[in-house]
Amino acid sequence: MAASGHSPAITMNGGQKLAMKYFTVAIALFGAQCLFGMLAGIQYLHPDFLFGILDFSINRMLHINAMIVWLLFGFIGSVYWLLEDEAGVPIVGLPLAKLIFWVFTLAVVVVVLVFLLVQIGPGKQSTIWLITEGREYIEAPRWADIGIVVCVLAFFYNVAATFARGRFTHIGGVLVMDLVALAGIYLAGMFYTPNISMDQHWWWWVIHLWVEATWEVLVGCLMAYGLIKTMGVRRQIVETWLYIEVALMFGSGILGLGHHYFWIGTPEYWFTIGGFFSALEPIPLVAMVVHAVFDAGHHKLKSANNPALAWIIAQAFGNFFGAGVWGFMHTLPQINLYTHGTQWTASHGHLAFFGAYATMVIAFLYIALQKWRGNVWMGGNLVGAWKWKWAIFLLHAGMITMVMAMLISGYEQSQIERAIEGSTWMGYFAAQGHRWFLQGMYWRQIGGWVFSAGFVLLAWDLLTIGKRETRSALQVPGE
Amino acid sequence: MSETQALWWASTSFWRKTAIWVTAGSFVVLIFLTFDTVKQITAGGKRVPAYSVINQRIDYKFDEKRNFQVPVIGPEEPLFGKKVTEAEAEALVSHGKLTTQAKNCMDCHTLLGNGAYFAPDLTKAWLDPSWGAKETREQTMVEFLVHPELAAHNPLGRRMPNLKITEEEARATVAFLKWMSSIDTNGFPANFKPIDQSNAPTPAAAQP
Numbered sequence: 001m002a003a004s005g006h007s008p009a010i011t012m013n014g015g016q017k018l019a020m021k022y023f024t025v026a027i028a029l030f031g032a033q034c035l036f037g038m039l040a041g042i043q044y045l046h047p048d049f050l051f052g053i054l055d056f057s058i059n060r061m062l063h064i065n066a067m068i069v070w071l072l073f074g075f076i077g078s079v080y081w082l083l084e085d086e087a088g089v090p091i092v093g094l095p096l097a098k099l100i101f102w103v104f105t106l107a108v109v110v111v112v113l114v115f116l117l118v119q120i121g122p123g124k125q126s127t128i129w130l131i132t133e134g135r136e137y138i139e140a141p142r143w144a145d146i147g148i149v150v151c152v153l154a155f156f157y158n159v160a161a162t163f164a165r166g167r168f169t170h171i172g173g174v175l176v177m178d179l180v181a182l183a184g185i186y187l188a189g190m191f192y193t194p195n196i197s198m199d200q201h202w203w204w205w206v207i208h209l210w211v212e213a214t215w216e217v218l219v220g221c222l223m224a225y226g227l228i229k230t231m232g233v234r235r236q237i238v239e240t241w242l243y244i245e246v247a248l249m250f251g252s253g254i255l256g257l258g259h260h261y262f263w264i265g266t267p268e269y270w271f272t273i274g275g276f277f278s279a280l281e282p283i284p285l286v287a288m289v290v291h292a293v294f295d296a297g298h299h300k301l302k303s304a305n306n307p308a309l310a311w312i313i314a315q316a317f318g319n320f321f322g323a324g325v326w327g328f329m330h331t332l333p334q335i336n337l338y339t340h341g342t343q344w345t346a347s348h349g350h351l352a353f354f355g356a357y358a359t360m361v362i363a364f365l366y367i368a369l370q371k372w373r374g375n376v377w378m379g380g381n382l383v384g385a386w387k388w389k390w391a392i393f394l395l396h397a398g399m400i401t402m403v404m405a406m407l408i409s410g411y412e413q414s415q416i417e418r419a420i421e422g423s424t425w426m427g428y429f430a431a432q433g434h435r436w437f438l439q440g441m442y443w444r445q446i447g448g449w450v451f452s453a454g455f456v457l458l459a460w461d462l463l464t465i466g467k468r469e470t471r472s473a474l475q476v477p478g479e
Numbered sequence: 480m481s482e483t484q485a486l487w488w489a490s491t492s493f494w495r496k497t498a499i500w501v502t503a504g505s506f507v508v509l510i511f512l513t514f515d516t517v518k519q520i521t522a523g524g525k526r527v528p529a530y531s532v533i534n535q536r537i538d539y540k541f542d543e544k545r546n547f548q549v550p551v552i553g554p555e556e557p558l559f560g561k562k563v564t565e566a567e568a569e570a571l572v573s574h575g576k577l578t579t580q581a582k583n584c585m586d587c588h589t590l591l592g593n594g595a596y597f598a599p600d601l602t603k604a605w606l607d608p609s610w611g612a613k614e615t616r617e618q619t620m621v622e623f624l625v626h627p628e629l630a631a632h633n634p635l636g637r638r639m640p641n642l643k644i645t646e647e648e649a650r651a652t653v654a655f656l657k658w659m660s661s662i663d664t665n666g667f668p669a670n671f672k673p674i675d676q677s678n679a680p681t682p683a684a685a686q687p
Contacts, residue, residue: 047636051638051640052628056586056597057597058586061583121581123574132580134579134580134586136586139586196659198521200593244498247494247497247498247501254502255508261516262665263667265520266516337667341589341596346596420670421670422670423668423670424609425604426609428599429633429635432633433633
């Protein structure tokens, strides 16, 4: 992206130039996520594929870690993109920010190479520090944990200091508070204990309070800014909505943490607390849909940037269905007893991460590229518009195919392995070998191919969109 | 839109205050509950037994009052026939836990139901009937962990790769799995049929 189509006529601020670097790495890692996901999917159908060379555990680890990191890079890039614009002053500490980008990227490359080439180590502390921590989603070794904290602190300094020097908009205020929580929570995952109950208790602080609380608020901020930029929605409206979302999101999400505390050794009162509050978690997502769709309708879908608006609307619905509906379906303990740790969870995970987060980062990529290409027209009749339209279609068609296929496998698994067979190893394999399960895995792979094709088209579109466009962007009148 | 501004419940400041109070309130409740939970899941308590529980038989039986299966700590049955002290048990279980992390078990298996879904859940692996007789279980588990690629696992052809687990690491992993099976997981997994651990010489002979 960085090398192509930049029009020097448009001056981008320091934060925005830096954002383009983050976005470039994000898209590369998105590609890696697709690749390793496909390899892991193939191993369900052909278990000997790459056996002993690149085992399922490694592909799966790279698949989910690439996702976490590309979304983080996407978020950081998005925040740098809006920072000077929101604060009204040049970014504070830009040289540090640039340095941190390279440090962060280098660290990611080293971690990925170690995951690929070293893979595992002996059962010693040195493995935890240098190779892998072996804990789902936060497998990065401890040295990298410390590096991540340093990078996030530097990022926080840039953001907080810039808003402090300029003006604290409501979006800025929420963003800064959210980043404090986001950075602080990560620390909860940085220790070793032989006690697996204690381990998972704190591990969920990182995983849940990131993806079901602080990340949601972060995308709420990005959504607010995105609506102002693409359609000129009145700031007061989006900011009031943002606070409503924060209240609902944290009001349900913080104690919703309890839905991960049903089966890990934690006390029984979490049944009630976790069940109740996690059942409320879809409510803020409904609010976001209403908000985004109402604003889009109010502005008669007239936007300065159609691809970005399309992805924002996709985010509203994807978040609601993926995180909200799919999460709610198996969040109560009475059903979760049978679905916990089955393909049901995988189905939810795929739709939620894509619907809530990938979509928002992609929307920001389009907002950024519009300016990068010279503040060009991205409304109707955009030159080469078929690419972004087909990309969004293929990515959604592929994702929905995968999600439905895994859900069917998950239904089968929860019935046969869990309810009937009682989760013994025999029960597990009876379910895994069932025709319905295998059909699900087969269709999931087809969905994976469609999704990957969508990714390739998306990448191609990002490299080219607006390059042949000579009209300048539609000016959306603010209200 | 001017009439909206007059409505207190639609104002930015009202929702700002609400957001702050709701967030702070939820967080305070969470902290309060966390203190209690951490106390209850510290090893040595009722829900999460001390590591030396590996010296005893562990079973998983239906509890009428709680209406689900719960771990039952039985008579003395030391792992590998050797009774260990609390400190030795902790060191052994810790080595096992470290091994499960170093070998990335969680990216194929689930532990307490969390992880990946490519291989069976390990929560009650110690009690799984697939290990055959309880007398030979420990040794079978160690041999499997050291050379998993040689064993026929299932008709699907899915195998566990050789993860260069040493015999010492394998024994520690078995200790970790035995200890993990003693955790009170509120009835997860449900309807589980544990290995026969009655004192009869073989499982077959135990049933008339």
